[in-house]
Amino acid sequence: MKAVICTRYGGPEVLQLADVPKPHAKKDEILVRIRATAVNSGDVRVRGLQVEGLMKVIMRLVLGVRKPRKPILGTVFSGIVESIGQDVSNFNPCDEVFGMTGFQFGTYAEYIAVKAKGNVLPKPQNATFEEAAALPFGGQTAIYFLEKAKLPAKAHPEVLIYGATGSVGTAAVQLAKYYGAKVTAVCSSSGADLASRLGADRVVTYDTQNFTQLPQQFDLFLDAVGKTKKHSVEHLLKPKGLYLSVAGLDYASENIAQLELLKELFEHHGYDATIDRTYPMQEIVAAHQYVDTGHKKGNVVLQV
Numbered sequence: 001m002k003a004v005i006c007t008r009y010g011g012p013e014v015l016q017l018a019d020v021p022k023p024h025a026k027k028d029e030i031l032v033r034i035r036a037t038a039v040n041s042g043d044v045r046v047r048g049l050q051v052e053g054l055m056k057v058i059m060r061l062v063l064g065v066r067k068p069r070k071p072i073l074g075t076v077f078s079g080i081v082e083s084i085g086q087d088v089s090n091f092n093p094c095d096e097v098f099g100m101t102g103f104q105f106g107t108y109a110e111y112i113a114v115k116a117k118g119n120v121l122p123k124p125q126n127a128t129f130e131e132a133a134a135l136p137f138g139g140q141t142a143i144y145f146l147e148k149a150k151l152p153a154k155a156h157p158e159v160l161i162y163g164a165t166g167s168v169g170t171a172a173v174q175l176a177k178y179y180g181a182k183v184t185a186v187c188s189s190s191g192a193d194l195a196s197r198l199g200a201d202r203v204v205t206y207d208t209q210n211f212t213q214l215p216q217q218f219d220l221f222l223d224a225v226g227k228t229k230k231h232s233v234e235h236l237l238k239p240k241g242l243y244l245s246v247a248g249l250d251y252a253s254e255n256i257a258q259l260e261l262l263k264e265l266f267e268h269h270g271y272d273a274t275i276d277r278t279y280p281m282q283e284i285v286a287a288h289q290y291v292d293t294g295h296k297k298g299n300v301v302l303q304v
């Protein structure tokens with residue numbers, strides 16, 4: 001099968017299209033013919049080993065010293081079940097599915113074998129394969145952090161989402177609204193219309209306004225892009241308010257309930273998968289170059 005392999009750590013040009021063996025479904029797995037995946041911030045971080053200091057050493061130890069031990073990057077997929085293992089009862093061939101492999105990677109490829117009881121579900125019925133592939137990364141991360149802040153249990157919370165136009169930010173705005181929050185979105189002027197369209201009650205543009213001078217205080221300040229420091233925004237929190245940032249050492253863990261919520265929101269609540277650009281798999285280098293800019297709006301999808 002065709003797949004994109006990461007030949008070493010470096011710029012987008014280290015990614016190459018190659019022929020690799022097609023996987024097979026083990027007895028508890030399904031084999032998925034991938035139709036779409038996405039190029040996420042996590043992928044470019046791994047490809048370029050884009051972390052500071054000691055984290056570089058830790059990442060090399062975890063992922064591979066000179067190049068990723070798992071050479072096929074990509075963590076999200078949508079596609080069609082081609083075959084199922086002998087013990088699988090929750091999927092059938094031809095089912096349309098979507099999911100996330102996380103640190104197992106492997107989705108920049110024509111096929112992937114995944115655990116049938118893992119992070120995979122029937123695709124939202126009204127979603128294209130591209131939309132379905134765009135849902136899990138930012139969506140599951142945003143749910144993780146909003147649940148960590150116990151947002152679903154709070155009555156009419158006031159929430160500030162900083163970096164509201166990335167993959168995590170666009171999901172966080174929509175999820176916070178779903179949980180009943182009043183949402184202030186902070187983004188650049190080029191993202192203001194998008195943040196409003198996604199439901200933000202108030203949009204503050206960091207390139208023309210000083211958001212640190214806002215008169216309001218918040219129950220939650222979520223930095224969805226990892227560009228703020230707690231001490232410089234603490235005064236924006238209510239006495240029991242919470243500051244969370246995606247840039248800390250806290251890594252979002254995925255579970256099936258998060259994926260179920262995203263499916264439900266997409267099918268019945270007008271959730272927007274927020275696709276910025278779509279590239280064919282052959283243009284993986286261009287897709288990574290664009291995501292490397294750090295300015296994508298929402299998600300970048302790769303058609304397989």
Ligand SMILES: NC(=O)c1ccc[n+]([C@@H]2O[C@H](COP(=O)([O-])OP(=O)(O)OC[C@H]3O[C@@H](n4cnc5c(N)ncnc54)[C@H](OP(=O)(O)O)[C@@H]3O)[C@@H](O)[C@H]2O)c1
Binds near residue numbers: 186187225250295297
């Ligand atoms: N901890 C975890 O488990 C976890 C999980 C997933 C992601 N992350 C991290 O979360 C971060 C965001 O991920 P992502 O996938 O959402 O990234 P992304 O989609 O690449 O973020 C790009 C967005 O950030 C905005 N942005 C860039 N600079 C900004 C600034 N100074 N202030 C406000 N917004 C800015 C950009 O808009 P403008 O250029 O128009 O401002 C763009 O819309 C990444 O660092 C990623 O590694 C952490």
